[in-house]
Amino acid sequence: MLNITKNRLNRDVDLRQFESGRLVIHQRYYKHFNRFLLAFAGIAVIILFLPWTQTVSGTGYLTTLRPDQRPQTVQSPIPGRIEKWHVREGDFVLAGDTILVMSEVKDEYFDPQLVDRTRQQIDAKSRSVGSYQEKVRALENQVAALGQEQALKLEQTRNKLMQARLKVKSDSIDLEAARTGISIAQRQYDRTSTLEEEGLKAVTDVEEKRLKLQEAQAKLISAENKLLASKNEVLNARMEVGRIQAEYQDKVAKAQSELFTAQSAQFDTEAQVTKLENQFTNYERRRELNVIRAPQAGYVNKALQAGIGQTFKEGEQLVSIMPASVDLAVEAYISPIDLPLIHVGEKFRIQFDGWPAIVFSGWPNISFGTYGGVVVAIETYISPNGKYRILIAPDPDDHPWPDKIRVGSGANSLALLEDVPIWFEVWRQLNGFPPNYYTPERSAAGLSGKNQP
Template identity: 60%
Template sequence: MLNISENKIINKLDLNEYTAGKRVFNRTHFEYFNRFLFGFSIVLLIILFMPWTQTVNGNGAVTTLTPEQRPQTLQSPIPGRLEKWYVREGDRVRKGDTILQISEVKSEYFDPLLVERTGDQINAKINSVNAYGQKVEALTQQTGALASELLLKLEQAQNKIKQARFKVTSDSIDLEAARTNIDIAQRQLVREQTLQDEGLKSVVDVEQKRLKLQETQAKLISQEQKLLQSRNEVINARIDINRLEQEYAEKIAKAQSDRFSAESAQLDVAAQVSKLENDRSNYSIRSGMLFIVAPQDGYINKAIVSGIGETFKEGEPLVNIMPANYDLAVETFVDPLDLPLLYVGEKVRVQFDGWPAIVFSGWPNASYGTYGAEIVAVETFISSNGKYRVLLAPDETDYEWPDALRPGSGAYTIALLDDVPVWYELWRQLNGFPPNYYQPTDASGTVKTKK
């Protein structure tokens, strides 16, 4: 059986005499097999030269085209306690509809009449501002009155100075007259003494002249004293002017100081009024935050804080809402090696989870169950998963996407690149080379650039 013996059984037996031998040795099946191999080789050779569309594959999910159309969570801007729900999960809400009610947990906001009481404080402070304004006006008038009185007093003092100067002039004239009288009296006394010596006048006449001279001297001394008094009156009048200026300067300074103090207090109270008005506005706005309302039309997806009486911090998510109106898109992720091959406006085929499809990666026209898309944005910074995010919008020239498609569904994307022969694609895949780098052209023939 192993054909190791020197006695060849084939020389002793004729296998064609047996039925099995006739069936085996007389068949020509190898000729058909050779024909099949030859035909398959020709078909394979033709296939190797057929066009193959290079692709960049990626996995992603269905999303919305604009950020405001994506699912969002509603947060409370203030800490609070859940009081009442007005909706259920799955309910449709319109913009402005109340979703839930909360209450305050901070003691400084417990007063239900906080806004009204703050308004009363504002009114009291406004009255205080008006009172200070009236005080400032009164002090201003007082300052003006003091200035007018000072002018009158100074005018009166100037008149006194003029009167004193006139009196000094009059006393000076009287003093000169007294001096002239002394000279006359002295000359008369000398003449009387001379006449007495000659025996023409008596002693009584001489004594009278001497007495008159003494009286004239006394008048001169008195007149000098009056002149000094008049000069002192001028000096006193000047001192009075300085005293008046000093006195009224102090009064005016005190009135101005009081006015400045009143103005400062008025400004301080006005600042308090402004702060209280700010507090009242904040309290009013905060009271409106006790009701969480829908920011847009949508559906309630999930209540995150659900129990009545539960407390939460500011910024903590309360409920998840999905907008009712949205434009579908697909976000997919590609490797950094394939990023230079993707351009805004490039055509992409998308296969959605749950929709049956037959996909031929290199022959997109022969695929079934895929939908057309177009690149609208390419992320310029790498994502946390080590890939770049690409946003796709529906291709208006292709079939419409399914109506039952919802954001969050999985999607498999195939970006269509350059057309190459099949043999080149096999060679590229075996060597691990990237797809051909190329720049697509638009309808006018110009080269597209990345945006």
């Protein structure tokens, strides 16, 4: 029995004379075992021809479809010092609820009446703008009055000039009349002198004609003097027109210079008012920023700053908030070799961490504890972990996801691809081939519809 000797006991002793030997050593034992092997082989062959759903697995975690529903931190846009907390970790807050109150740490904002005093400066500058506007209006009226006065003066002087020209014409006529008179008086005098020499006229007649000749000569000289005086009046009127134009141009230029100076001061003051209004708005907005409020409804996860009197810089994180209402999705990562097999609208089965599940990757219909999902987005650039990121939303045709799952928990996903026999899947796995490349019917229909004219 222990093979200590080379003598075979079964050759010398018949074991079937014992009860145990009769029960074990018989020819029918091998017959039943062979039948078992044959049945097992038949069942195995049948199983190899059963349908098997190819899958692509991915790991990831729960996230949200919309970026504004993901966990966020509340930052302060200005530096400050914590004065009072109004929430605790785990509290539910609505949009606009006060989280904490802070105070200023910069000395230029220490004045509690900074906003009111800035408003007073704006009012004073606004009144100054009004004064400049009145001054501008008065100077504009002055310029207009000077223009009207200049027009009247010029018209009056031009009238004088016209009168002087007419007087020149009148004096010219008088001069011509005096010349004609002296010519007549000279002829009369000559004729009377000749007649007196002949004895036909008396001496008194000659003297009378000589007197008239002298009077005509006096009138001629007087007419010439008057003509020259009239011409001088014309020159004086012309000079007066030029003087009035120069005088009023100087006055108008001076008034316009003062007008432009007043307008410049007005515009400068208006710019100062605008700058002060900008500062006033900034101060009001900064005062509102001293109260940190919840951007949306959610739960306070963690206070990242603690204590009373603690200071922080602008942009520093103060508290973390998880939105209350979210549209959940699974952020899964798949290998680059499996990326061509994933399409938008692809069906997935998802197993969440903490939720017991029995998963049969090839037979999703008999899996238990998994939930349906649909691919809504596929990242076109590889992630730092060497895989591609996809977003899986709840399948509206499947039962809803559990209410108690939380953003950030892990999730395993299975993409349901083509149905193949089990023997083909075993052969593929043994050779390390990827799943069959295929295009879903909905994608193929969409592509064919686009290619139609």
